Amino acid sequence: MASLTPSQASLKWTHSPEEVLELTKEAIAKDRKIQDRIAALSPADCSFDSVLVVLADAEAHIDAIVEPLSFYQNVSASKELRDASNSAEVLVRDYGVESSMRLDVFQAKLAAEENIRKSGKKLSPEEQRLVDKMILDGKRAGLALPEKEREELTKLKKEMSQAQLEFSKNFNEENSTISFTLEELEGVPADVISGYTKRSEGDKELYVVTMKTPDIIPLFKNAINPDTRRRAYGAYDKRLEVNEPILTRILDLRRKIVALLGYPTWADYATEVKMAKNAQTVIDFLADLEQKLRPVGAQNRAVLLALKEEEHKTRGLPFDGEFFYWDYMYYERVLIERTLKLDEQKVKEHFPVSVVVPAIMEIYQNLLGVRFVEIKGETWHPDVQQFAVWEDGGKDESGFIGYCYLDLFPREGKYSHAAVWPLLQGYTSADGKRSYPLAAMVANLAKPTPTTPALMPHKDVVTFFHEMGHVFHGLLSRTRFSRFHGTSVARDFVEAPSQMLENWCYEPVVLERMSSHYETKKPLPREMIDSLGKSRYVNVGLFYLRQLFFGKYDIKVHTDKEPTDYTTLWNEMREAITGIKYGPRAAGQASFGHIASGYDAGYYGYLYSLVFAADMYATIFKQDPLDPKLGAKYREAILRPGGSRDELESLEEFLGRPPNSEAFIRELFGESASANL
Secondary structure (H helix, E strand, O other): OOOOOOOOOOOOOOOOHHHHHHHHHHHHHHHHHHHHHHHOOOHHHOOHHHHHHHHHHHHHHHHHHHHHHHHHHHHOOOHHHHHHHHHHHHHHHHHHHHHHOOHHHHHHHHHHHHHHHHHOOOOOHHHHHHHHHHHHHHHHHOOOOOHHHHHHHHHHHHHHHHHHHHHHHHHHHOOOEEEEOOOOOOOOOHHHHOOOEEEEEOOEEEEEEEOOHHHHHHHHHHOOOHHHHHHHHHHHHOOOHHHHHHHHHHHHHHHHHHHHHOOOOHHHHHHOOOOOOOHHHHHHHHHHHHHHHHHHHHHHHHHHHHHHHHHHHHHOOOOOOOOEHHHHHHHHHHHHHHHHOOOHHHHHOOOEHHHHHHHHHHHHHHHHOEEEEEEOOOOOOOOOEEEEEEEOOOOOHHHEEEEEEEEOOOOOOOOOOOEEEEEEOOEEOOOOOEEOOEEEEEOOOOOOOOOOOOEOOHHHHHHHHHHHHHHHHHHHOOOOOHHHOOOOOOOOOOOHHHHHHHHHHHOHHHHHHHOOOOOOOOOOOHHHHHHHHHHOOOOHHHHHHHHHHHHHHHHHHOOOOOOOOHHHHHHHHHHHHHOOEOOOOOOHHHHOHHHHOOOOOOOHHHHHHHHHHHHHHHHHHOOOOOOHHHHHHHHHHHHOOOOOOOHHHHHHHHHOOOOOOHHHHHHHHOOOHHHHO
16 A cells, blocks of 8 residues: 555645745636637537536636645745735635626526537536536626626625635734733643743743633633633633724625625525525524523523532632623533533543544544555645545555645644645546545644643544544545535535534544543543533533524624624624623624635534534434444445535435434434424
8 A cells, every 4th residue: 555656746835935926827827818718619619518618627727726825824834925825815816706707708608508408418417517506606796787787796806805815814813812820820731831831020920821722722611710711711802803894894895795796685695505595594593493592501501600609609709690701611611520520631631642633534544445644745834744545455546535634733823723625626627537636634733741742622532523524525525527526515514524423522432442541541431431422412502502693693794784883793692692791892703704714694504514414423323333334325425426416415315315303403402302393
């Protein structure tokens, strides 16, 4: 296996800032020439092959060049390279707007569609889907509008694209901190504190806490002093207020764009190409879920508030009868430790990064019949691991599947959460040559401290397992056209496969396999495993009410016809929906990254897709989550088709019936709940 040579070279990662811009401009110029050639065809010469296939291949070629170059802004240690990458993406997005507004190219597509219909040419289902999607693209771009409106639309789209990039850049460059004395950090684990930078202020020694997850979350969960948590949350809530006017501008531009396009609201426009199909379906789904969750959330809050009252009394602290968000993670931990005897710090000791990452990869490889082979080569940072991925048991180069990169640790200027970028899509070009996919997973796992190796809280184990699900969706899809490859599915389905795979992180057989105490090398004890399984549903009402708030805020701002004070709306809605207080008014929506980066009017999708995830797991995998036969079925029915067919069709093939919400309701509210559907 190790001696096999991949059928496709990996990517270059040593570009200069100048090269990034130069290569981007060249790719755009080349693509524009192809579009000019299409536009120059006579209607009689417009066919499936001469128009739609050429455009599909051109899209794949330009994406293969510009996507990796745009990726630098999320991961490069060089600010100059990040800035150049951001500027390159501005060029790409502006060209995307210009390209989408070419009436001459759209007319060639329409002529091709008409000629296909007249000729009676038999297209495959994926080819027909390409025709349908390309025609819909033109209608959604406003190409049926008069010239004056089209020009205005182009201008508005470019403005919005620039604003979204600015929002994202601020997100990646965010570097605010807050400092505390050692006394104020009482309760925060020593290994976390040892990772904080120190500074002096007069005769005081202060510990500097960043807003990055490995720094701030352990403080929220463990700092005994409620004022420390309050101050930390205040800083966290305000960390991206620079984005507040940018988001307001984005929402204003979206209203103007849909007014020109003739859609009732941006949410109706955004959901047209999703499983939900329209805004009202989403509104009804969220309202129904809120009604089910409210009593559960109120019950959760009452339990946590009683814990707060008890602790304040014990410590001689004043008790105001209120429950704040900076109380939530702290008392949830207390509750779990007390009722389930589950100490997160003790659990974390069983999950060294050096053990968990290869163990999770091995689980996926065995389940899905593939092998990862680490290779040396260019990457964007020394921390990055690069793998060639092969069919398990493949005897020659034909078993090559693609490449995977893992960039797992935080650093300055790097994307601060966990996500997967499908940098190259798989597809088959018109000449029959196969192009192979490449996926990059970016995470921010805790680094080693002076006293311990790098350890993962169980929550990070779940996140890693989830994101690897996206990696495999990108690697194991096999479509003719790149636009349907892998995770290029409806946005309200894209999370379902990875959400389903999170279940593995609570299965005893899996937890035993991927845990090993960093000192004793023993796996998680069975009582800890049982407690972890139960902890999954602790405060499930409050957890999902918070998710529901994000979804409802997102839909609200994208269905309102007039602008409003979005900060006031944010603060009022989150308290009303979650039942938790958040303290001083802050522009928290400015850190709601999804709303400006592709999940606009789409955050509901995280909850919507959970219905499908729960159904897939309960129906197929629950019986034996490590069975390669079930993995092969999943690979064939869900991963392989990507977006080349309707998502419901993939689900029905996998489940043997249409999906339903029974497993989801049962999971959230108990066995008796599905009887009340």
